[in-house]
Amino acid sequence: MNDERAMQQQPGRTPAPPHLKDGPGPGSPEAAALDATWRDPPGLLGWLAAVNHKAIARRFIVTTFCFFVAGGLLAFVMRLQLARPGARLVGPDLYNQLFTMHGSTMMFLFAVPVMQAVAVYLLPLMLGTRSVAFPRLNAFAYWIFLFGGLMLYAVFALGAAPDVGWFSYVPLAGPDYSPGKRTDFWAQMITFTELSALLEAIVVITTVFKLRAPGMALNRIPLFAWAMLVTAFMVLFAMPAVMLASTTLITDRLVGTHFYNPAEGGDAVLWQHLFWFFGHPEVYLIFLPGLGFLSAIIPTFARRPIFGYTAMVLALIATAFLAFGLWVHHMFAVNLPELGKSFFTAASMLIAIPSAVQIFCWIATLCSGRIDFKTPLLFALGFFFILVLGGLTGIMLASVPLDLQVHDSYFVVAHLHYVLIGGAVFPLFGAFYYWYPKITGRLMSERLGRWNFWLFFVGFNVTFFPMHLLGLRGMPRRVYTYQAGLGWDTLNLVATLGSWVIALSALLFVVNALRSLRRGAPAGPNPWGAGTLEWATESPPPPCNFHAIPVVHGRDPLWEPPRTAADGGQPPFTHVGGLAAHTRELLATTVLDARPDLRVNFPDPTIWPLVSALAVTVLFIGSIFTPWAVVWGSIPIAIALTAWFWPRRAETAVHLRLEQGP
Template identity: 60%
Template sequence: MKSAAERAKLPPADVPRDGPNLTGEELETKLSTTWSNPPGFVGWLSSVDHKDIGRRYVITALVFLALAGVLAIAMRLQLARPDNDLIGAARYNEIFTMHGTTMMFLFAVPVMQGMQIYLTPLMIGTRSNAFPRLNAFSYWMYLAGGLLLWIAFVLNVGPDVGWFAYPPLSGPQFGVGKRVDIWAQMITFTEVAALAAAVSLTATILKQKAPGMSLARMPIFVWATLVTSLMVIFSMPSVALASGMLLSDRLVGTHFYNPAERGDALLWQHLFWFFGHPEVYIIFLPATGFVSEIVATFSRRSIVMYPIVVMSLVATGILAFGLWVHHMFATGLPRIGYSFYTAASMSVSIPTGLQIFCWIATLWEGRPQLKVPLLYVIGFIFTFVIGGLTGVMIAAVPLDLQLHDTYFIVAHFHYVLIGGAVFPLLGAITYWFPKATGRLMSETLGKIAFWMIFLGFQLAFFPMHIAGIYGMPRRVYTYPAGMGLELPNMLSTLGSLVVSTAVLLFVVNLVISARSGRRAAPNPWGAPSLEWATSCPPPPYNFPHIPLVSSRTPLWDAGEKLPVVHGLRVEDRELVLTTVMSAEPDVREPSPEPSPWPLIGTVATTAMFVCSIFSPWAVLVGVVPVALALTAWFWPKSPRLSGSL
């Protein structure tokens, strides 16, 4: 094995490589040519650039957020008054199912994965992520799944059995028609997409970190991405299995969920929640990653007790797999099991609490600047802690038996999801907006939007705790007068209107700032991590030279110029792979060119999945085009690289 000194020698001069002889504008031109997409619409569709894919993910997810938000407003308008008849029962069932499904499967996980896909290569100092075509395939599959669900909804075939579709309601006897099949198949799409993205991210983080960026020097957001991606890989197959078995029951009459023929309706609940509980941490942990980055930047010091924060992330990720039965406390399982899951559910708040204390300590020890991202972080801490406290309450079985399936639960999970994921997300979008677009979002509009969202959220969701304690069940399209539910519901409706206005304001801010916001310097916030080392927005190749990292806060410790390594080809796409633990340079690896095959593969897979909703033969017939597309995708290219590697 070559020593670091040997490897730092001048690169072989057989092909153009970046180095002291090839740098500056000449280097950037060559790299731009190599790493840009082909021109035209086909080139745009064939892009494998992680920044394009991440951006597409985030924008598509925000569109789905808006659609699901409109459905939420519809629900709140219906529930504003007792015995209201704005929306009928059947349509209301479809609306809350679509709201939950869209928010969980089409917004929350994809937006976090999109941010991860965009930011991770930039943060670890590499030119692309691993398996870029798989990444592109992941986005197209996500889009296909989302379109399947929403086109079905528009055509009156939308699902109406709740976002977690328990059998026997979702089974063949009571879930009539094809609505549930469409929901279950959408799960397959989004699960494949999430798995593909998670695999790509895990490989990127483990193998493509910049030289010197050992695991102990990675930004906390990258740690969060790693833990989240591993959680996705372990949990998504469970829900894919469950939905596949449901499709099989409904299409060909298997008995997986039929207790009369040795199946079990509870099997669905176990399989779904084995995925479903880690899912909420898959949504939450990247948000904690956002918070760590924002707190470090705006406190102008690195995170206090980095190892504790990292260990908390890992502990949360592992513990999250041991909690799922707390969604099933009302099903009559053995009591000793309940005790275990109560203890586990309460204990998972400990690592998160540790993280919160570390952030507070960082703010305390630092010199905070109350810019909009930090405001969102403070809003997050306040709101998420309330949600976490109600979570610990309902982790206790006796209380959960009273509150299960009431609006108390609705309040709880909106507090932890909006407080714990959406607030950091909005802060993160504000924070990284200049990196992605080269312009800063308006601080004034941002502050107004923040306060409206924060206060509107409290107005909208706090009264739901009261409504739940008064006994208002979930998923009801109306309620009778005289039960004390009118006031909480009216307040919630008003709050939701404030929140939706605020979100609209945020979007307006986004759009206006993208067009005509203040131009941003490469590092407008004075942040320490590597993504701020390149221009705003980053060029297709991310970095002209791969950075060399020697601390957790490279930009703060760099001084005038960031140390870099040399030797990557400039006329072919090439990356440097490093070892997992200590990030010593290992091999140089070619990176794939843009390709239309991920999209074509998606079309073939979509045809197979959608037709299999109607006939089991589609699986056999549809495998052929998928196999053809995959064959074309993986067809070996002629060796482009010559010379020593």
């Protein structure tokens, strides 16, 4: 691609096309003007009105990590209860609330949102642009997520938390067996969080497709961007199923419909089909971003480009397709046709192939490189061991006869945690250590990081490996106590001791992160010597991310060789010039080849996404108590959205000046 010629081929009414030039320096007047333009307003009102993707992503990350700690504390209490037979730390009702809140927190308030939060921070930096698409929608998605999580924990504090499991099976969750409002709050929490996830998916897809730097064709984007793009498309297809399921559940409970009532022509198994059509892809909604983290970390510390880029991309896409054909994997104990079960057994085994392709590509990258064993890479290597073991037990559970024997036992609990923590939390910790210097400008302590890794690795295996044996010895899930002499005592005690080690590791991570904010070594723009674009700007990045939009010539722009001796060993960057500095103007590019397409003016910060989220929250919570809340609650939402999209005279004047040109 001829970048200079491409930059001059701008369609539409843009009179002054951007041109290639060297970017302005950080201290130049143009850079100062860009920073002032893209910076969120000061003060409390400015904080509430913020739309900068980095600010929203930091709030998302901190909020999801707080929910992670809360969910971990709930699990810790459960382990204390089960450490000895006949314990009376908590009663059966509170225990039901604990395991429901723990599962709901980890699956809906932590695992998927934190992956999307990291993507919202990193993708514009990786793709060489100044913002995510739809920045106000991004802010709205955060507020909706926050209010949904706070609602769930508020009812938990009031003793009215849901108590029917994080999958809320009917008829147990129906009006006959679960009176009161507990399940209704759970169903509305689903609506909150899945609405937020759908909005973030729209933001991610549009950002990856239309806001890439010129020259960054689809075969040049980082594998992390591919992973998040595939995940976002999965969200669009998976989340509506669980939103439909939770909505029909709440109408059964509050309005008197009979979607899941067999006596009136409904079907209780319909709930399982709808829920697990979302539930099994959700495992990969958590897993695929983790693979993207590893595909960023491993090449950096192997000091070589990723092996098998095309195979890695195809493996991500194949995993997404196969993930939607596995949901009956969770329903082998249901009275379904045996021939149908055999097809899902085959699909459950087949999905291991694309995952294996990626693992072999990472191993090839490491074997052909010069490995630097830093903390992020340690968590990546820990992922290999944990995920392979979890994958092996997944292949075992794909066998219908074995699944029937261990269904709803602690063997399934062990498998679930090996897959989810191995496939998500280990890569996530590695990602925190890897990108922490980019977010804060300081490095985390390497010594504390190694302690964090080894304590977490050992504590995890001590906690969850004995659960395989407990399941094979017949210990069922979701029991709050057990009798002595069943052969479960020692294994439960060992698992509880392991949970103490995990808690110590998590505490050490928090100490390391907070300590490094002030006392960490200054990072510089690229402390790891990585090759992707997020390391081409300052640490932490300026409000506009890049003072000049770079033009990309390869998959690893910072590792591209210099074109002339005058480059002085620096990457051969050319930059896009001609974009306005006094307004939030961005360059949109074509989907396939990232050729310059349009100049887009982005909206300024506003309080209306927050106001709209509050109005939606009132409607959702009010509908738990009366269906009329849907009618009357629509009025403030309409007012808030009208104010949100109402054009401001100053912004309109800027748009007209840009269209008319100089």
